[in-house]
Amino acid sequence: MHTRLSIAYPRQNSFKNPEKIVLAADIGGTKTNMALFRHTDLEFEELISHTYPSSSFNSPTEIIDDFSERAGISYDAISLAIAGPVYKQSVQATNLPWGINALEIQKKTGIAEVYLINDLEANAYGLGVLKPEDFVCIHEGDPEPEGNVAMISPGTGLGEAGMYWDKKYLHPFATEGGHCDFAPQTELDIEILKFLQRNLDHVSWERLVSGPGIETIFKFYAEEKKMTIPDPIREALSRGSAGPLISKYAAEGQCRICEATIDLFLRYLAEESGNLILKYNATGGLYIGGGIVPDIMDQLDLDRFLHFLQNSGRMEKLLRRVPVTVVLNEKAALLGAAFYGF
Known part of the structure; x- marks a missing residue:
């Protein structure tokens, strides 16, 4: 499956300028990863990189200025992956007080090529750059070689994206599916919905399937x-x-509330993953990204996780056929932004 993804995107074979350097960034609510890349022999060479705490800056241009001075290398294009809906090359970041506009960045930096891309769309592009060791398949299924693919990524928020298959290539597209209504199934779910409704007008899946x-x-x-x-x-x-500490205590098996928390988080992730597969008819596979799941893999009761992912009544047979893969490389979005920039 990884082989198909690595060759599927149509633009990669058209990268013809070996001298071109792209400044790529993955801008999240917690941190911003930034790097310079050169593309040679179908590989992305990282020249220099740095990680910034996003909330310590007032805009991405401040980070770009600091990084450019730190790097001391000129570049030809800027490609920014951002958690938020991109519209006409502008975006209001979902978990940051930033409004970002490609034209403004062009004016401030003097770089003619500036691209904004949703971070989960960038993650999807990144799948075509990663290596086999960057993945772990947790359910092989019986995939349709020519089928759509879905991606879900819990982190500071809940990102969701798809890739539609046009009979020749996969084409990534962004969504804001993580903000869809949370769908309670049990009495416990109804209790937690009411708990959240005390302070929120709208309860989305992101409110539960994320670090917060x-x-x-x-x-x-x-x-x-x-x-x-x-x-x-x-x-x-x-x-x-508290999220990382809750995960740590749960892994140690000596904290009942921590274990219950991670158990419910994984159930909700499984249920929304199943929803995503059905919405996209993602018979080509589901990829789980983000920084949370790789860190709690040892706490994953695989049979239970797959039960909740596949438990969809008349569609259970379809869901059982879909392979499920965890993305281990946290730089998928950064690499995808670079891909998009090239």
Whole structure:
């Protein structure tokens, strides 16, 4: 399957300028990864890279200025992958107070080629650049070689994208599916929906299937189910950075509330993954990206995860055929932005 993705996108064979250098960035709510790339012999060579805390800057141009000075290398194009809906080369970042416009960046940097792309669309392009060791297949299924592909990526938010198959190539496209309505299935789900509705007018899947979603589920168990909170996590919650610690305690198997939290997070991820496959008719496969799932792979009860992913009544047979693969390389979006820039 990876082989098909690596050759499917139509533009890669048309990269003809070996001297061209692209500044690529993956701009997320938490961090911004930035790098310069050269493309040679169907490979992307990373020349220099740096990671920035996104919230410490007022705009992407501030980061670009700092990175350009740090790199000391001229470049020919800028390609930015951003968490948010891109419209007419403008975007309001979803989890940052930034409005970004390609024309403004052109004027401020003097670079004629500036491209904005949704971060999950960039992730999808990145799949064609990654190597086999960047993937782990958790369900082989019985894929249709010429079928659509779906991608879901929980991180600071919940990204979702698709790739439609035109009988010759795969074409990535962005969506904002993570903001669709959360769909409760059980009494517990209804309780957590009501818990969230106290403070939110709209409850989306992103509110639960994301890094902040892990904290939300944890708070639900603590406040509504009166489960005991370990002191270090209580302190981390006050700073808004408890997710990694919750995952760590859950992996150690000595924190009941942490284990319950990760268990429910994975169930919701599985259910929304199944929804995504059905919406896109993604018979070519599902890819799970983002930085959370690779870090909690050892906590994944695979049979249970696949049960909730495939438990869709009359469509269960279709879902069982779809292969499920976890993307291990966190630079997929960065590489995809570079791909798009070239």
